[in-house]
Amino acid sequence: QSALTQPPSASGSPGQSVTISCTGSSSDVGGYNHVSWYQQHPGKAPKLIIYEVNKRPSGVPDRFSGSKSGSTASLTVSGLQAEDESDYYCSSYAGSNNLAFGTGTKVTVL
Amino acid sequence: QVQLQESGPGLVKPSETLSLTCAVSGYSVTSGYYWGWIRRPPGKGLEWIGSMFHSGISYYNPSLKSRVTISVDTSKNQFSLKLNSVTAADTAIYYCAQTRSTAWYGDFDYWGQGTLVTVSS
Numbered sequence: 001q002s003a004l005t006q007p008p009s010a011s012g013s014p015g016q017s018v019t020i021s022c023t024g025s026s027s028d029v030g031g032y033n034h035v036s037w038y039q040q041h042p043g044k045a046p047k048l049i050i051y052e053v054n055k056r057p058s059g060v061p062d063r064f065s066g067s068k069s070g071s072t073a074s075l076t077v078s079g080l081q082a083e084d085e086s087d088y089y090c091s092s093y094a095g096s097n098n099l100a101f102g103t104g105t106k107v108t109v110l
Numbered sequence: 111q112v113q114l115q116e117s118g119p120g121l122v123k124p125s126e127t128l129s130l131t132c133a134v135s136g137y138s139v140t141s142g143y144y145w146g147w148i149r150r151p152p153g154k155g156l157e158w159i160g161s162m163f164h165s166g167i168s169y170y171n172p173s174l175k176s177r178v179t180i181s182v183d184t185s186k187n188q189f190s191l192k193l194n195s196v197t198a199a200d201t202a203i204y205y206c207a208q209t210r211s212t213a214w215y216g217d218f219d220y221w222g223q224g225t226l227v228t229v230s231s
Contacts, residue, residue, distance in 0.1 A: 003157075057210070091216055093215045093216050097169040101148075101157060
């Protein structure tokens with residue numbers, strides 16, 4: 001399956017919001033409500049921050065929110081903080097027991 | 111608290127087989143969750159390699175399926191990855207992970223720290 005498409009970069013000033021898109025197709029993002037988002041700091045393992053489109057695991061701040069419209073999912077980080085500077089990846093169940101990851105987005109806090 | 115730790119050779123020669131093991135502590139591999147392998151090549155994004163259930167059910171990325179085997183050793187509470195006929199394109203940080211739920215939908219909640227495997231002669 002093909003990788004989901006994310007913008008290479010996004011940025012915002014502290015306190016502002018930034019939204020990252022994740023575009024797939026009806027075979028993955030558009031067909032299932034199993035979209036996840038991961039945050040990965042340099043040299044660290046990915047951390048699950050959103051699952052099933054808009055649910056947050058315990059301990060993840062409510063500044064992180066997810067949504068989906070058609071075949072595009074989005075992650076919004078509100079009230080940007082310095083520690084939010086990281087790489088972010090989406091993933092989606094892609095049917096037939098397959099999983100697709102996004103191309104990744106580097107978020108910079110200005 | 112689940113902890114996962116990858117281990118294996120950091121250098122593999124082209125055309126040979128890459129073999130990695132993920133030791134699981136704090137939880138049993140027969141617990142009912144899925145276990146998986148994901149990699150990140152240098153300068154690129156994450157790529158799902160495959161996942162398995164302790165019963166032997168396994169799912170693989172179609173692009174890698176012909177070269178991949180994931181297996182579980184319940185006696186050692188660990189699971190393994192074998193990727194054969196490797197090339198330089200298989201150079202990556204390899205992560206093992208556990209799913210968040212007992213259903214296979216691909217959301218991984220616990221991750222190992224990752225291990226760098228370089229394919230070079």
